[in-house]
Amino acid sequence: MKQYLDLCQRIVDDGVWIENERTNKRCLTVVNADLTFDVANNEFPLITTRKSFWKSAIAELLGYLRGYDNAADFRALGTKTWDMNANENQAWLNNPHRKGHDDMGRVYGVQGRSWQKPDGTTIDQLRKIVDNLSKGIDDRGEIMTFYNLGEFDLGCLRPCMHTHTFSLLGDTLHLTSYQRSCDVPLGLNFNQIQVFTLLALMAQITGLKAGKAYHKIVNAHIYEDQLALMRDVQLQREPFASPQLIINPKIKSLEDLETWVTMDDFEVVGYEHHEAIKYPFSV
Numbered sequence: 001m002k003q004y005l006d007l008c009q010r011i012v013d014d015g016v017w018i019e020n021e022r023t024n025k026r027c028l029t030v031v032n033a034d035l036t037f038d039v040a041n042n043e044f045p046l047i048t049t050r051k052s053f054w055k056s057a058i059a060e061l062l063g064y065l066r067g068y069d070n071a072a073d074f075r076a077l078g079t080k081t082w083d084m085n086a087n088e089n090q091a092w093l094n095n096p097h098r099k100g101h102d103d104m105g106r107v108y109g110v111q112g113r114s115w116q117k118p119d120g121t122t123i124d125q126l127r128k129i130v131d132n133l134s135k136g137i138d139d140r141g142e143i144m145t146f147y148n149l150g151e152f153d154l155g156c157l158r159p160c161m162h163t164h165t166f167s168l169l170g171d172t173l174h175l176t177s178y179q180r181s182c183d184v185p186l187g188l189n190f191n192q193i194q195v196f197t198l199l200a201l202m203a204q205i206t207g208l209k210a211g212k213a214y215h216k217i218v219n220a221h222i223y224e225d226q227l228a229l230m231r232d233v234q235l236q237r238e239p240f241a242s243p244q245l246i247i248n249p250k251i252k253s254l255e256d257l258e259t260w261v262t263m264d265d266f267e268v269v270g271y272e273h274h275e276a277i278k279y280p281f282s283v
């Protein structure tokens with residue numbers, strides 16, 4: 001929690017105002033932030049200085065792991081986070097590749113599970129990683145990347161947290177996740193939950209111990225209409241101790257994640273938090 005608050009304070013103190021053309025808003029911005037999460041000791045990085053809707057963040061992650069391309073499928077899992085980008089972003093609404101209401105196009109999980117090759121076949125990046133790690137193999141290329149430049153025009157948004165690299169040291173699995181662009185008040189609250197949970201889940205389904213998750217962020221920003229709430233409300237609050245994430249131990253394979261897992265298979269214990277804060281969302 002301290003890492004998160006330090007980054008927020010750093011943006012407030014040292015950020016530079018940058019005009020953003022896509023959203024038509026200014027963002028107070030810093031570059032280069034490194035966060036580390038201790039998954040081995042289950043220090044779940046849930047924001048405590050406001051209420052965090054953590055189930056929504058895990059639902060989003062599960063949707064990516066399943067390769068979903070539709071905001072309705074995300075809603076069915078328990079999150080509305082893709083509604084706006086799928087249905088209210090004018091550039092995407094005008095895009096001839098959009099397949100109708102709720103379509104997100106070839107973003108995130110679509111790339112993770114079915115990256116298209118020139119010959120028409122597809123690559124399942126996640127399946128390969130799970131298979132290798134389950135056999136104790138780390139080929140130094142256990143990488144799942146959603147960053148497919150050749151297909152940016154086929155999706156509603158370029159991926160923000162775009163690459164996840166898994167590393168095996170003995171029987172302990174670590175994760176390094178890269179994020180090119182980070183809406184710190186809204187997005188990071190979710191993204192750090194996702195980095196932590198991705199490592200915990202991958203360790204569980206491959207029979208490995210979970211170690212550390214490293215979260216590397218390039219452009220970290222606060223939108224102009226979020227700044228007062230962050231500076232004058234959230235940053236004035238004292239954080240509480242980290243809660244713990246409990247994952248149903250019956251989840252044992254990628255097929256389990258793809259078929260029967262729901263948000264009821266995740267529980268958080270010891271979550272003490274301040275009141276919710278409603279930050280504006282920029283489409």
Ligand SMILES: Nc1nc(=O)c2c([nH]1)NC[C@@H]1CN(c3ccc(C(=O)N[C@@H](CCC(=O)O)C(=O)O)cc3)CN21
Binds near residue numbers: 080189
């Ligand atoms: N500007 C922007 N920021 C983002 O963080 C973001 C995007 N766009 N587009 C793609 C996804 C969607 N994400 C989102 C979308 C909405 C919330 C959000 O509204 N969160 C609220 C309530 C969540 C709920 O009730 O489930 C929050 O208070 O955290 C968070 C992340 C993260 N990403």
Ligand SMILES: O=c1ccn([C@H]2C[C@H](O)[C@@H](COP(=O)(O)O)O2)c(=O)[nH]1
Binds near residue numbers: 160191
């Ligand atoms: O997982 C996510 C997804 C999105 N964001 C934020 C970061 C930016 O504020 C916008 C994306 O805008 P770009 O113009 O494509 O950079 O969404 C996030 O923080 N986390």
